[in-house]
Amino acid sequence: QPAEALVVRGGKEVVMPVTALIAGDLVRVRPGEQVPVDGVVTEGSSSVQESMISGEPLPREKETGSAVFSGTINGAGVLTVQATHVGSDTVLGRIIRTVREAQASKAPIQRLADKIAGIFVPIVIALAILTYIIWRLTGVEDADIYGLLCAISVLVIACPCALGLATPTALVVGIGRAARNGILVRNAEALERFAAIDTVVLDKTGTLTKGKPQVTQAHWFVPDEEVPALRRLLYSAEILSTHPLAAAVCRAFVGDGSTVELSDVQNYAGRGISFTYEGSVYNVGSAAFVAESGATVPSSVSAPPDDAAVLFFACGDKMLGRFCVTDELQPQAAEVLEQLRRHKVRTVMLTGDRPEAAESLARKLGLEEYRGGMMPSDKADYIRMLRSQGHHVAMVGDGVNDSEALSMADVSVAMGDGSHIAMEVAGITLMRSDLRLLPAAYELSRATRRTVKGNLFWAMCYNLIAIPIAAGLLFPLNGFLLSPAIAGAAMAFSSVSVVANSLRLRTKRVPLLR
Template sequence: MAITTSDGIDIVASSPQRRVQFDISGMTCGACAARIERKLNKTPDLAASVNFVTRVATVTAPDAVEDAVICDIVAKAGYTAVVREQGAAASRDQDQVEAQMMFRRLVVSLLLFLPLADLSVVLAAVPSLRFPGWQVVVIGLAGPVVTWCAWPFHRVALRNLRTRSATMESLVSLGVICATVWSIVTIVSGQAESAPTQPGVWAAITASDSIYLEIAAGVTVFVLAGKYFEARARSRAGSALRSLAALTSKDATVILADGSEMPLPSDELSTGQKFVVRPGERIATDGEVVEGRASVDVSIMTGESKPHVVAPGSAVIGGTLSLDGRVVVRAAAVGAGTQLGAMLQLVDAAQSRKAQAQRLADRIASIFVPVVIGLAGTTLALWLIIAGTGEIDQAIGAALSVLIIACPCALGLATPMALMVASGRGAQLGIFVKGPTALERSRSIDTVMFDKTGTLTEGRPEVVDIAAVSGCNRDEVAALAAAVEAASEHPVGAAIVAAAPVGDRRVTDFVAHVGYGVSGKVGDRHVQVGRASWICTHGIPTDLQHLVLAAQQSGHSIVFVSVDDVICGAITIADEIKASAAPAVAELSRSRIRTVLISGDNVHAARRVADAVGIDEVIAEVSPQQKAVAVQQQRSQGRSVAMVGDGVNDAPALAAADLGVAIGRGADAALDAADIIAVRQDLRSVPAALTLAVATHRTIRVNLWWAFCYNIAALPLAAVGLLNPLIAGGAMAASSLFVVANSMRLRSSSDTWDELVATARV
C-alpha cells in the first residue's frame, strides 16, 4: 500500500523493518535536531531519533523505503542527509573542519571589531572629531563582520525562513541585521545621539548609543567564539571513537591460491582468506593463526600489558599489534563482525541515542526560538507604548538584547555533550555503554552480583587431578572427556582437552546442557561430562569421594565423567583468581554497594573465591535459570541490581538484572544481554563504569540547571533594558561555553583506574 506524505513523497508500507543511520549536515543547535526528528516521525512508518552533537539521524524504516526517500524528507526540512558508511563517523572529523572555519571568521571579526568599537564610540561622543567620510570608515569596518563573518548565521536563517522555522541562528542573524540597519539609518540621517564621554571598548560594551554597528560586530565575535570552542570541544570528545577506528589496518597482504602475495584493502577482506602479518604491523581483522609464531600487543583491546604469544591455532584480534615474528592468519570475521567493529558500533550507538533529559530539552528548544522572537517584538512594542518614540533607541536595544541572550544553544548542548564525552571516555578505558538508558540505570545500582568462572577468576582453568573408578582406565576417562569437550567453547572444556592425551576427537550428537555440562557420542559410547547434581543422580562413587574431599578443601571445582550412564571418573579443575577482583570489590564496598557471588559451582569453590576477594554473600550450585531467579529476588527486595558475567550461562541473569555488565570478550549471548561491555579483563572497570555514570548524570543536572536558570534570569533583565546587547551576546556565548567546559571535565580524569574512580566520585 502506497502512502503519500504531506510533502508529496510516496512511501510503501511494509512490515519488515531496517535501521539506517544518516550523517546530517547543516544542524546548528538542538532546535535543528528536534525539527528534523519531528519531520521524519510525522512520516508514516518512519521512527527517527536525531542527535545534535553527533549529527546523526537513526531511522527505523520499512525495507521498501529507499534511503533516497529519507534523504529527500530531510532536504525538505532544509538540511542534508547522507547514508553513514561503516567507520565513516570515526574517520571523519566534521567538528574539526567547522572549528577551523569558525576560527578564520573569528580572527577577522575580532581584528575589525576592536578599532570599530573605539572609533564608533569616540565619533559619537565627540562630534568635533568627525572627519569627512567617517561614515564610510565605520560602515567599512563593520561590513565584513556583519556579512562574511556572520554569514554562517545568515545562511541558516535564510534556510529556516524558506522552511518557515527558526533556530538559534535566526535570533543571532535577526539581531545583527536589525542592529546594522538601524545604525546605518541613524548615521545616514544624522540622528546619532551623544554617547558616553569615556571612549574605548569598555564604553562600547557598557553603554553604547544609537549607533549599534559595534553591537552587531561584537555579537558576531562572541557567538563565533562560542561556536569555535564548542566545535573544538566536540572534536576532542569524539577523539576516542576516531582513535579506535585508527587501530584498523588499512591494508592486508593476502595470500593467493598460487601462494603469491597481494596487498588488499582490509575492508575488502572476506572470511576464510589468509593474510600475512609482519613485525610492527597491525592485524587486519579477527582470525586464527595458521602459520608462524609472534608476540602480540593486545593492551589497547584487553588492557593486558604483557604481550600474548600466538602460534598456529591461536585466536587473534583485529587492531592489535604484532611485535615480532611473521604469522599467517585466516580471517574469521570482517567489518562489523570483528571485536573492534563491535566496539565502534557500541560507542557510535551510545552517542547517537537520546537520554530522557535530552528528549525533554529538545522539545523545549523546538518551541523556544519562536517564543523568543515573539517576546522581542512584544518588548519593542511595550517600550514604544510606555516610553514613547523618544526612547526608540532604548526600545531597540532591549529588543535586540532579548533576541540575542535567549538563544537555546546551552539547553540543546546540556545533555548530548555530557553523554558524548562520557561514552568517549568510557571507550578509552574499554567500557562500552549500549546507550544513555544504561547510564541512567547505572547511577542507582546498590547491589552487584558477580559470576565466578571467567569473571572473578581468570577463565583459564587447568586440570590438577584426574581419577577413575575401579575397572576404568584414567587415560581413557581423560580421552573420552576431551573428545566431547573438544566441541565445547567453555574454558573448562579447553582445560580438559589440553590435559588429555592426543587421540580421536570425533564426536556426534553433541549437546551443550547450559549450566550442567556436555554430552555426545564417541564411537558407539554415550559420554557425559558435567556437574555432580546432573551426573551423580545416585550418589558419588566411593572411589571418587577422596577426590571430592580434596577439591572441597582446596576450593577447586570438580566435574564428573559418565560413559553409557555409568560414572567412570572425575576431573579436578583449578582457576586462578584475577588480581583485579579484590580491589574492585573493595572499591564497591567503599561506595556502599553490596556484592554477591553467584555461581553454578560447588559451594566450597565459590566460598573460597568469595573469601579471597572480600565478598560476604554467596549463592552457589545454581542453574542459569536459578541465577536469573536469584537476581529477581534481589530486585523484589527493593534493590537495584547489576549482574556481572561472561558466559552463556550468565545471559538469563544479565537480562534479568537492572544493569547487565559483560566482562572480556565473553560469549555472544552474554554480550547481547548486557547493557555495558567491559572488554578489558580488569574488574575495576565495574566500579569505574558505575562512578562514571554517576558523574555523567551529575554533569547533566548541572548543565540543565544552568541552561534553564540562565534564560529565566536573563530574559527579564534584557526586556527591561538592563542588559546592553553586547553584554547579552557575551553572556549567551559564555553560557554555552560553561556547558561545554563542564562536560569536558568528564574527559580530563586520570588514565589510572584508582584515580579515575576517585575523580568520578568527587
C-alpha cells in the same frame, strides 16, 4: 587501521586497499606493520603487540593457528594470515561502531532536556511578544524601537543551545574516555543507569576468578586399563562444551590422542553434557545431573576440597570418575569489592558451583551475600527478585550461562575475554580482564551524570537571570538596555561554558583511568 594490505592471490603478492579484502584472503604482514584483518596465522611466527585490543602491555607470541586482530602491530617476524573478518566486521571495527552508536544515542535525561526545550521555546516566544507589548504600553519615547530591540534580545539570549548541548557533550566525552581505557559502553542509557545502581551481582568463574580453572584431582572408579579410553571419551565430549570447567578438563586431557565420534550430544546450560557412544549413554556434569540416571559416588571416596568445583563422569547408573577443578582468584577481586562497598553498593556473588565452594570463596573475599548451586534461570530469577524489591541491579558475567541473568539486570557488564553472547547482551563491556575497571566505570558514570545535571542546572539558571535583563528590567533603574549583539555573545558564552564543563571529564581523576 591500516589503509593497505599485502595480499597473496594467484601465487602473487599484490598491494590492495583494505576495503577490497574479503574473508578467506591470505594477507602477508611484514615486521612492524599493522595487521589489516582479523584472522588466523597460516605461516610464520612472531610477537604481536595487542595492547589496543586487550590492554596488556606485553606482546603475545603468534604461530600457526594463532588468532590475530586488525590494528595490532606485528613484531620482528613475517606472518601469513588468512582473513576471517574484514573491515567493519573486525573486532576493532565493532568497537569503533559501538562507540559511535553510543555517543549518538540519547540517555533518558536527554529526553527530559528535549521535553524541557519543547516547553521552553514557546514560552520564550510568548515572553518576547509580551516584552514588546509592555514596552508599547509604557509610553516612553521610542517605545516601538526599544520594545523591538528587547524582544529580539530575549529571543537571542534565550536560544536553548546550552540546554541542548548539556547532555550530549557530557556523554560524548564520558563515553570516549571510557573507550580509551578499555570500557566499551553500548549506549548512553547504560552509562546513565550504571550511575544509579545500588547492587552489583557477580558471577564467580571468569569474573571473580581468572577463568582458567585447572583439574587438581582426578578420581577414577574403574580399572586402570579402562582409564585411557575413558579419558579420550571425556575429552571428546568436553571439547564440545563452552563451560569453563569443560575447558579445564580439555586442557588436562589434551594429550590423550585423537577424539572419537559421539552421537546425540546435548548441552544442558549450567548442568552438564550428555552423549551416546557405542549404544551407551554417558553424562558429564554436576552431582545432581548425573544422579538423575542413578549414578552415585562410592562412599569410600574422600570429600572434595571446599574451594573446588566438582565434575562427575557417569555411564547410566555407573559412576566412572570425579574431577576437582580449582580456579585462581583474580588478584584485585577483594580490592574491587571493597571499593564498591565504600560507594555503598551492595555486592552479591552467584555461582553454579557447590554451596561449599561458594562459601569458601566468599570467606576469602569478605562477601556476606552469596549463592551456590545456581542454575542460569536461578540467577535470572534472583535478579528479577532484587529488582522487584526496588533495587537497581548491575550483573557482571562472562559466560553463555550468564546471558539470561545479564539480560534481566538494569545494567549488564561483560568481561571482554568472555563469550560473544555475553558481550552482545551487555550494556558495558570491560575489554581487559581487569576487574578494577568495574569501579572505575562506576565512578566515571557518576561523574558523567553529575556533569549532565550541572550543565542543565546552570543552563536554566543562566536563562532565568538573562531573560529579565534582556527584556529591559534594569532600564527603569539605570537606563541599561541589552543590545541583540551583546545578547548573541552572551548566548554563545553559555554554550561555550557548557562544553568547557563537559570537557572537565577528560581530566576527572578516576583510579586506573588515564
